[in-house]
Amino acid sequence: MIQVTKTYLPNKDKYKAYVDRIFESGQLTNAGSLVQELELRLAEHLGVKHLICVASGSLALQVAYKALGLEGEVITSPFSFAATTSTLLWEGLTPKFCDINPQTFNLAPELIESHITDKTSAIVPVHVFGNPCDVEQIQAIADKHKLKVIYDAAHAFGVTYKDRSVLQHGDISTLSFHSTKIFHTIEGGAIITSSNEVAAKVRLMINFGISGPNKTEGLGINAKMNEFEAAMGLCVLDDIAKISQNRSNHVAEYTEVIGDKLTFQKTNAFSSKLFSYMPVLFDTEAELLQVKQALEVEGIFARRYFYPSLDVVYSKGVLCPVSNAISQRVLCFPLMADLPKIVLEILGKLLQKV
Numbered sequence: 325m326i327q328v329t330k331t332y333l334p335n336k337d338k339y340k341a342y343v344d345r346i347f348e349s350g351q352l353t354n355a356g357s358l359v360q361e362l363e364l365r366l367a368e369h370l371g372v373k374h375l376i377c378v379a380s381g382s383l384a385l386q387v388a389y390k391a392l393g394l395e396g397e398v399i400t401s402p403f404s405f406a407a408t409t410s411t412l413l414w415e416g417l418t419p420k421f422c423d424i425n426p427q428t429f430n431l432a433p434e435l436i437e438s439h440i441t442d443k444t445s446a447i448v449p450v451h452v453f454g455n456p457c458d459v460e461q462i463q464a465i466a467d468k469h470k471l472k473v474i475y476d477a478a479h480a481f482g483v484t485y486k487d488r489s490v491l492q493h494g495d496i497s498t499l500s501f502h503s504t505k506i507f508h509t510i511e512g513g514a515i516i517t518s519s520n521e522v523a524a525k526v527r528l529m530i531n532f533g534i535s536g537p538n539k540t541e542g543l544g545i546n547a548k549m550n551e552f553e554a555a556m557g558l559c560v561l562d563d564i565a566k567i568s569q570n571r572s573n574h575v576a577e578y579t580e581v582i583g584d585k586l587t588f589q590k591t592n593a594f595s596s597k598l599f600s601y602m603p604v605l606f607d608t609e610a611e612l613l614q615v616k617q618a619l620e621v622e623g624i625f626a627r628r629y630f631y632p633s634l635d636v637v638y639s640k641g642v643l644c645p646v647s648n649a650i651s652q653r654v655l656c657f658p659l660m661a662d663l664p665k666i667v668l669e670i671l672g673k674l675l676q677k678v
């Protein structure tokens with residue numbers, strides 16, 4: 325059986341050596357030395373100023389909303405994983421769904437202003453499948469209306485925009501290091517910001533607001549990453565160049581096999597190559613289901629990321645027609661560092677019949 329992705333497992337002995345270090349130190353969590361090492365290495369690898377590791381991508385978003393003091397309404401994309409919206413609702417914020425561009429699958433910047441009211445405090449766009457949003461236009465709208473911008477960048481690990489990390493954009497960008505993601509720490513995530521003040525606040529917030537013995541500054545939560553997760557991250561990070569290269573090669577192979585039979589996501593002209601997911605757009609949902617089912621007969625499980633559109637999930641109605649139409653026709657083919665050749669062979673044969 326071949327699933328849509330496969331967790332990358334690093335060298336076991338290397339991981340064990342880190343576990344030995346954890347047992348020797350006796351420190352399993354609370355900003356231990358491995359979490360500190362991982363934060364420094366990730367910030368350097370990605371080219372960002374402050375990177376704070378947390379327990380999940382969802383907690384990264386929740387802490388980001390709190391750290392920036394969001395309230396009222398937040399404009400966001402309905403074409404995303406549930407967490408982008410569920411975290412807003414969990415924090416008592418009201419998501420306002422703005423439709424997407426049918427080619428890039430990202431929030432359509434020209435539609436954002438029509439959703440702004442006197443209750444709006446922020447915009448939470450998603451770099452869908454790692455494809456950078458129109459970051460300059462979104463920032464201009466945010467500046468004009470004094471709104472915060474938090475990018476859900478869960479898919480954008482290692483993605484650059486105009487030769488700099490796309491994670492440098494917005495007041496905060498968040499990552500997920502869940503084991504299904506290209507870089508993972510079993511469970512985990514990170515908060516990225518260029519602001520010293522925001523970074524300091526986030527560090528307090530992820531540990532109950534505790535600033536020293538007998539001292540608590542403001543409200544916090546437990547969102548800390550532990551040492552075993554950081555150890556996994558350090559091992560996976562050693563191999564990230566190889567993982568990315570392999571996945572890039574598989575994307576190129578898919579592109580060749582698919583040719584002009586299906587439509588690809590329109591990627592930002594200023595971005596680096598994407599290799600987090602392998603999304604394609606079918607002409608109709610019926611064709612999508614036909615190919616998906618034919619693959620399943622062969623033990624290959626493509627996934628309908630993202631279906632249904634989140635406006636339908638969380639508001640019980642279609643608010644964004646483009647997102648709904650796209651979500652019915654997008655399918656993600658399996659993508660992993662060591663994609664079995666058989667997937668491309670079978671897909672090639674199936675597409676000849678479409």
Ligand SMILES: *Cc1c(COP(=O)(O)O)cnc(C)c1O
Pocket residue numbers: 380381382383404405407408450476478479500501502512513
């Ligand atoms: C994976 C993902 C998340 C959630 O991350 P977790 O680490 O699983 O909490 C949030 N947003 C998007 C777009 C994701 O794909």
